Amino acid sequence: MRLNKTIDHTLLKQNSTEAQIKELCSQAKEFDFATVCINPCWIEFCKKELAGSDVGVCTVIGFPLGAMTTDSKVFEAKNAIEIGADEVDMVLNIGALKDNRMDYVINEIKAIKEAVGTHVLKVIIETCLLTDEEKVRACEAVVKAGADFVKTSTGFSTSGATVEDVRLMKATVKDQCKVKAAGGVRSYDDLLQMIEAGAERIGTSSGCALLQGKNIENNVY
Structure with missing residues (x-):
C-alpha cells in the first residue's frame, strides 16, 4: 500500500481562503495524495487546480452535524457530483442511530448512495459520540x-479517530466495505497504527508533515 494514496488531504474550516485551498491542491499534487477533502463551495475550484493529476476531489455532505433532512442531503450529494466531486463523505444522522431508528439510517444512506452512483460514498458515524454497541x-x-467506506469522525466534535475504534469498525465490516480514520493522526507512527488496525484511508490536514516524519501538535483533523 502506498501511504500517500491513503490520505485525503483535508481543509474543512469555514474560514478557509482561496489561497489556502490553492496551496492544499498544490501540496496534494506534490505528494500525490488520494484526494483533497473540501467543503462543496470549493469543488469546481479544486477540480481545475487538480486537472491533469491523479488526485481526486472529495467533499462533505450534511456536514458537520448530519441532522439535515434526507432530501437536503440527497440534493447536496447530487449537486456535488454534477459539479465535479469524485468522492462524497456524508454525516450519518446520529440522533436517529441513538434512537435505534435503523430503517431511517439505512434508507438515508441508500438514498445518498443512489444519488452518487458509482462515485465513492463514505459515511461518517462520529465515533466519539457513540457507545461501542452503537x-x-x-x-x-x-x-x-x-x-463504500465507514468513517470515524468529522473532526469537528469532541475527538477524532482512535486505533481501538478503527479496529472495532474493521472487525464489524470485514471486507464488505472499507474504513476511513479521520482526526487524531498526529505522527507517522499514528498513521501506521491506523492502517495496521484496518484503515484504508486517512483524513488529515497534515499529510505532508506526517509523510515527512514530523509530529503534529494540536491537529484537529
Whole structure:
C-alpha cells in the first residue's frame, strides 16, 4: 500500500481562503495524495487546480452535524457530483442511530448512495459520540446500505479517530466495505497504527508533515 494514496488531504474550516485551498491542491499534487477533502463551495475550484493529476476531489455532505433532512442531503450529494466531486463523505444522522431508528439510517444512506452512483460514498458515524454497541450498529447499517467506506469522525466534535475504534469498525465490516480514520493522526507512527488496525484511508490536514516524519501538535483533523 502506498501511504500517500491513503490520505485525503483535508481543509474543512469555514474560514478557509482561496489561497489556502490553492496551496492544499498544490501540496496534494506534490505528494500525490488520494484526494483533497473540501467543503462543496470549493469543488469546481479544486477540480481545475487538480486537472491533469491523479488526485481526486472529495467533499462533505450534511456536514458537520448530519441532522439535515434526507432530501437536503440527497440534493447536496447530487449537486456535488454534477459539479465535479469524485468522492462524497456524508454525516450519518446520529440522533436517529441513538434512537435505534435503523430503517431511517439505512434508507438515508441508500438514498445518498443512489444519488452518487458509482462515485465513492463514505459515511461518517462520529465515533466519539457513540457507545461501542452503537458503533457496531452504525457499521452494520453502512454495509447494509451499500456505502463504500465507514468513517470515524468529522473532526469537528469532541475527538477524532482512535486505533481501538478503527479496529472495532474493521472487525464489524470485514471486507464488505472499507474504513476511513479521520482526526487524531498526529505522527507517522499514528498513521501506521491506523492502517495496521484496518484503515484504508486517512483524513488529515497534515499529510505532508506526517509523510515527512514530523509530529503534529494540536491537529484537529
